[in-house]
Amino acid sequence: MYTSPATPSERKPWTVPMLRIAKKDGRKLVMLTCYDAGFARAVDTAGIDMVLIGDSLGMVVQGHDSTLPVTVDDIAYHTACVARGLATTLLVADMPFQSDASASRALDAATRFLQAGAAMVKIEGAGHKLEVIRHLVEREIPVCAHLGLTPQSVLRLGGYRVQGRDEAAAAKLLEDAHAVADAGAELLVLECVPTAVAARISAELAIPTIGIGAGPQCDGQVLVLHDMLGLAGGQRRPKFVKDFLAEGGSVVGAMQAYATAVREGQFPGAEHSYA
Numbered sequence: 528m529y530t531s532p533a534t535p536s537e538r539k540p541w542t543v544p545m546l547r548i549a550k551k552d553g554r555k556l557v558m559l560t561c562y563d564a565g566f567a568r569a570v571d572t573a574g575i576d577m578v579l580i581g582d583s584l585g586m587v588v589q590g591h592d593s594t595l596p597v598t599v600d601d602i603a604y605h606t607a608c609v610a611r612g613l614a615t616t617l618l619v620a621d622m623p624f625q626s627d628a629s630a631s632r633a634l635d636a637a638t639r640f641l642q643a644g645a646a647m648v649k650i651e652g653a654g655h656k657l658e659v660i661r662h663l664v665e666r667e668i669p670v671c672a673h674l675g676l677t678p679q680s681v682l683r684l685g686g687y688r689v690q691g692r693d694e695a696a697a698a699k700l701l702e703d704a705h706a707v708a709d710a711g712a713e714l715l716v717l718e719c720v721p722t723a724v725a726a727r728i729s730a731e732l733a734i735p736t737i738g739i740g741a742g743p744q745c746d747g748q749v750l751v752l753h754d755m756l757g758l759a760g761g762q763r764r765p766k767f768v769k770d771f772l773a774e775g776g777s778v779v780g781a782m783q784a785y786a787t788a789v790r791e792g793q794f795p796g797a798e799h800s801y802a
C-alpha cells in the first residue's frame with residue numbers, strides 16, 4: 528500500500544518525468560480538477576498527485592451546459608489562482624475549445640498557461656491534434672492527451688455518451704492512443720470508455736493513462752472536484768461519479784478518502800465503470 532507523508536513539506540514536488548516512473552513502479556496516480564486557491568491548498572494538503580484546471584469549469588463554476596463557452600482567459604485566470612495554492616501537486620491546464628485548432632494558436636495559449644503556473648496542457652482528440660501535440664512538445668511544452676468521450680465534441684456526438692463500444696470504435700481508440708503517445712504526449716486521459724478497452728490501452732502504452740469512467744485498470748484516476756464532494760448541480764450524475772464527502776467527513780478528508788481508494792484499487796469499482 529502506498530501511504531503519502533503527513534505534510535506537503537515532506538513530499539517531493541511532482542515533475543513530468545516522474546509520471547512514467549510512477550507507472551513503471553505500479554503506483555496509481557490520483558488527480559482532481561481544481562479551480563481556485565482555497566481548494567488548491569486542500570488538494571495539496573490531501574496529497575493528491577495532480578490537479579487539472581478543467582474546462583469543466585464552464586459547467587461547475589460558470590453554470591453553462593457545456594464546456595464550449597470557456598476561453599483562454601478563463602483557463603489562464605483559474606490556473607494562476609490554483610498555482611498560488613499548490614506546493615507539490617502537478618498542475619495540468621485544459622486547452623479550451625478551439626484554442627488548439629491550429630499549432631500556432633495552441634502555442635500562444637499553452638505558453639500563457641505555463642507562465643501562469645501549469646506544468647502541462649491537456650488537448651482533446653487525435654487526428655489533426657497530433658500535429659498540434661508535436662508542435663508543443665518540440666517547443667518544451669509537456670502535453671496530456673485526452674481520448675474517448677471528448678466533451679468539446681458534444682455537438683457532433685449529440686450528447687455525453689460512452690465511446691469505443693463496438694469493435695471498430697475500440698480499434699480506432701487504440702490506434703489514436705498509440706498515435707498521441709508517439710506524438711510525444713506524456714499522459715493520456717481516457718473518458719467514458721469500456722473497461723476492457725482502457726485496460727488494453729493502459730497495458731500497451733508506456734505513458735500513464737488516467738481514467739474517468741474508464742474502469743479500474745487505468746494507471747490513475749481523475750474526478751471533477753464538485754462531483755466527488757456531492758455537488759451534482761442539478762445535472763444527472765454520470766455512472767463514474769462517487770461522493771466521497773460522506774465517508775471523508777471534511778473536504779480534505781474526502782480528498783484523502785478518494786486518494787486512498789484509488790491507490791488501493793477500491794475506486795473505481797464495476798458500478799462506476801462501463802462494461
Ligand SMILES: Nc1nc(=O)c2c([nH]1)NC[C@@H]1CN(c3ccc(C(=O)N[C@@H](CCC(=O)O)C(=O)O)cc3)CN21
Binds near residue numbers: 676753767
Ligand atoms: N460535473 C461534471 N463532471 C464531469 O465529469 C464532466 C463535466 N462536469 N463536464 C464536462 C464533462 C462532461 N462529462 C460527462 C457528462 C455526462 C456523462 C453521462 O451522463 N454519461 C452516461 C453515459 C451514457 C452511456 O453512453 O451509456 C452515464 O450514465 O454515465 C458523462 C460524462 C464529463 N465531464
Ligand SMILES: CC(C)C(=O)C(=O)O
Binds near residue numbers: 560579580581584751
Ligand atoms: C473531466 C476532465 C478530464 C476534464 O477534462 C475537465 O474537467 O474539464
Ligand SMILES: [Mg+2]
Binds near residue numbers: 581594
Ligand atoms: Mg476538460
